[in-house]
Amino acid sequence: MSTLYDRYAPGVLGLALRITREQADAEDVVVDTFAQVWRDASRFELGRGSVGAWVATIARSRALDLVRSRSRRRNLDDAAEAEANTTPPAMGATTPSPIANVLADERSRRVKAALETLPPAQRAALELAYFDGLSQSEIAERLVEPLGTVKTRTRLGLRRLKELLAPLGPGGIA
Amino acid sequence: MSEMPHDPMRDLVEEYALGQLDDVQRAVFETRLADDAALRRELAETLNTLGELALSAPVALPATLKNRVMAGVANSPPAQSSNVIAFASPARRSRATLYLGAALAASLMLVARLAFDLRAAQDEAANARRLSVSTARVTAQLDSLIAQLTDPGTETVTLAATGEAKPIIKAYINRARRSVTLSATQLETLPAGRAYQLWFIVGAKAVPSVTFTSDSSGHALVREIAMPAGAVAATAITEEPAGGSLAPTTKVIFVGKLATE
Structure with missing residues (x-):
């Protein structure tokens, strides 16, 4: 798991930041993603894509779920303020x-x-x-x-x- | 040399990978996926591309994050059964779509039933070394359904109940082919001599269409219903005599508004 983390965590955190736009939420996504990877490792199918693709799919799903859950809790003003105060990394940017x-x-x-x-x-x-x-x-x-x-x-x-x-x-x- | 016929399923690979197919389309796609190695390969390549895209902006990791991850892993015993996130997680769903998820189980069952019939019939045919008439019929039904549901021009309209009725009805509308496939579940069984009737709303007029009833479990699937000429603004369903009516005689039970043509 440590090897997986070292290899994919920087990309997963970047993806999570891109989607959630908040550092704390993005870190939660990383934690949840690797926990899910660990739980479901035996079910990974190589024929359905690479390990990285699988990890990315889980991370994306977790991040989108978190954003949707968050948006249900927050009112529109909170969301607008958060968006105005953060600048997400551009897609594909390093x-x-x-x-x-x-x-x-x-x-x-x-x-x-x-x-x-x-x-x-x-x-x-x-x-x-x-x-x-x-x-x-x-x-x-x-x-x-x-x-x-x-x-x-x-x-x-x-x-x-x-x-x-x-x-x-x-x-x-x- | 003849050109290979276009396979509409190939056009769904990207939408499936992005989690954007609805429940019925996803079931149809996965049914095909199970038997089509080339399609699986294409999907894997697409997922790999999305993976590259997803992980292409790495950022520095906070020093404490690894400890949190390892603690999370330690508290997460490996799964023994389900609870797996599929590669194609569904896109955000509307509330209606969420409700529809349960309702579409019936449609899925219909599709699955056709697929099951097809496979069963294919096995039988293999044993007998010939295709049976029933296999050809089921194959044609499934192919037709797949073509209808996977056509890029097909839009999906959910017919909302106007009252307290539980049933959920979904219409797959292909304007180019002027064709509609109707999928319904949890329909109330009507008394003898009565049927549900579909109406197309063109202008201010209700144009009569097919009548149908549900099976014993409340399911109905009516395929390739011809759309009338003119700009169809909505579809509606009423309860009518089994032979149908020229104009609605009861109040509308379901209505679904179409996008402007």
């Missing part, structure tokens, strides 16, 4: 980390570069779907675009990203 190794930095740089090649509309749809956990209908409403357009943009954006990141190989986050 926040300086004293413990990040060169390889991880290189991978992050390449993911960021791949993201920047996506048309802004595709990237926006993908961001809202993945990091905000919005449904396609909610994204369509948010972007004032037809539902079919949003579905196509999300699909094409993710497919393009998959093509661009394929050279990184499965060892990337596995």
